[in-house]
Amino acid sequence: MIELHLAHGYLLHSFLSPHSNKREDEYGGPLENRMRFPMEVLKELAKMCANADVAFTIRISADEYLEDGLKFEEVLKICQEAVNAGAQAISLTAGSYDSVAYTIQPMFIEQGFLVPYSKKIKEILDVPVIVAGRLNDADLMERIIETEEADMLAIGRGLISDEELVVKMKHKDYDQIRYCVACNQGCIDNVFQGKGITCLVNARAGFEAERNITEAEEKKRVVVVGAGPAGLEAARVAKLSGHDVTVIEKSKDQRGKFDILAAPPEKDSFLLYKDYLSTQMAQLGVDIVEETISSAADLEKYRPDKVIIATGASQTVPPIVGVNMGHVVLAEDVLDGAQVGENVAIVGGGLVGTETAKFLAEAGKKVTIIEMADAIGKDVGPTFVGHMFEFLAEHNVAQKTNAKVLEIKEDRVLLENEEIVVDNVVIAAGYQANNELLEEMKKAFPDVSTVGDVNLPRRIIDATEEGFLTAVSI
Ligand code: SF4
Incomplete structure (x- = not known):
């Protein structure tokens, strides 16, 4: 299949868009002119694909989400022309360089926000319509197909966060899905910095060949102190490697920090990761104990072969006059x-x-x-x-x-x-590491590692990676 990219501010889309096309010749101005060059390319390509018996489709931004950008009414006309010229399917996406949030949608964009557009195109054109756009909920994905609001779904980040998404859906293993949280930290933010793709919820993303969970030769008693993202990821991977794992957390709500993280407006997608890790703990049979560890002696009863300290970080209080007042x-x-x-x-x-x-x-x-x-x-x-x-x-x-x-x-x-x-x-x-017990732990136990913010306060993506890497090396 050959897909012609008419979206996201790339060359052909930049001709279609009144936001970017400021030409005054026959390639600028009214839609007919703005379409001229993209349609010239499209018709040539359609001919070549037909001759070679290769399927030919287009990908287009349903809306540019810019005041002076390309709007759906014109996109509909472009799709009609494209189908008349030989396009065999339409793949819908959104945005362009000046509205990149609609192209790689952060968590503040509503899930399935492009579905009304695919539905409309399906009412008018008789070709399969593919839709993208924050489709990270199995119920939503299945509903879109069942109600025929689109014929196919295009998923990117959902497969970075869980490469087995489709297999798990097929087997109805819904609670095993590690959903994308639409944070963009590991994927597009890295791309913008010229780095490779990683993932906040999946430390294997980008390292599939070298980062694998395998059965440990020597099974150990692993005790993880702290049930934030770093600790729980370490516990998950250690348990999958065959170790006997106990997580100790002082908070009554085992994963309190996740709730704080998800509290601001439009941040509740982080709870998907909390839910995933919680479910994994329960399904894998990781023991979670509520206890405040105040000294190395408190850990002795667990007789750990391996201690993983994941005690996180706490907010710092700057030395300002009056900072200790009640308000x-x-x-x-x-x-x-x-x-x-x-x-x-x-x-x-x-x-x-x-x-x-x-x-x-x-x-x-x-x-x-x-x-x-x-x-x-x-x-x-x-x-x-x-x-x-x-x-x-x-x-x-x-x-x-x-x-x-x-x-x-x-x-x-x-x-x-x-x-x-x-x-x-x-x-x-700012934050400071909760590392008060570290030296004492290192003296008391032969094998102690640290993961996450206790090393240096940073982002969850770093916590997940350190939890994974520490656990696979046990
Ligand atoms: S880093 Fe992972 S979880 Fe975050 S948006 Fe990218 S794919 Fe989704």
């Missing part, structure tokens, strides 16, 4: 349900600060972000950052950049040149 709270506590008043200043405008700002702004609070650097959101991924700024602007979140907090008072925050009236101050100023 100063940590961002994680706010995301976990701590109540704040109407006027809130957030100290720190990185990922955690901006996510907390979204969370509070959505709840109707008047929020000001205070950031020492010259911009907020510097660690927010490229497919998320535009939407983040839009969200903050829509919710009137104030931003003070190049701003240093001199003092926190009961009802205000003092900056170098101004004061901000507050009911509460929220701290989002």
Whole structure:
């Protein structure tokens, strides 16, 4: 099959789009002119495919999601022309370079958002229609096909996160599916940086040849301290390798950090990973024990051959005058349900600060972000950052950049040149590793490893990878 790419801002799409095509000759202006070059290519290709008896299809953005971009009404006409010229199927996608979030959709884009378009095309044209776009729910995927809203589905990231997605669906092993969480951290964010593809939920992605889970020659008693993503991934892989695995977690809710992570608006897709790991723990028979480990002696009763420390990281509190007052709270506590008043200043405008700002702004609070650097959101991924700024602007979140907090008072925050009236101050100023027990553990047990944020506070993708790699090497 040959598919002609008429989407995503590539050459032919850039001719079709009034957003990018500013020509004043016969290749620019009305649709008929904008279509001229793509249709010239398409007709030649259709002829060649027909002669060679090769199926010929097109891929096109259903909508460019730009004010002056290519809209569905015109796309419908292009599809009609393409079918008349020999296209045997239409594959629908969305967006272009200036609306890349619709091309590789982060979690704030609704699942199956292109299905109404495929349905419409199917009503009008008599060729198979393929649809893409955040299809990461088995129920949704099956419904689209059963209700004939599309004939086929195009899935990319869902197969990076779980290469057995289709097989698992075929066997109805739905709770075994490791769904893509639409974070873009390992896939498109890496591509934008010229790196290879990896995956937040699948440490094997991109390393399929060298990273494999095999039966361990010597079965060991493995004790994992901490049930965040790094610890649970280590436990999953160690158990699959045949070891006897116990996970010890102090929190009553075994995977509390996941809930904090999923609390801000449009971030609940992270819970798919939590659900996957929880289900795996139950199905594989990993023991999960609730206990606070305060010393190496607390672990002795488990008689571990191997200890994996996955105790994560905690928020740091910057040394600001007044930071210990009662109305100063940590961002994680706010995301976990701590109540704040109407006027809130957030100290720190990185990922955690901006996510907390979204969370509070959505709840109707008047929020000001205070950031020492010259911009907020510097660690927010490229497919998320535009939407983040839009969200903050829509919710009137104030931003003070190049701003240093001199003092926190009961009802205000003092900056170098101004004061901000507050009911509460929220701290989002970085993390430090929870590694207090590390040296003691290393002295007490012969084989101790560390995984995730306890090594260095970073992203979940790093936690997953370290959990996997540590466990396969036991
Ligand atoms: S890195 Fe994130 S978005 Fe990319 S495939 Fe994996 S889970 Fe999906």
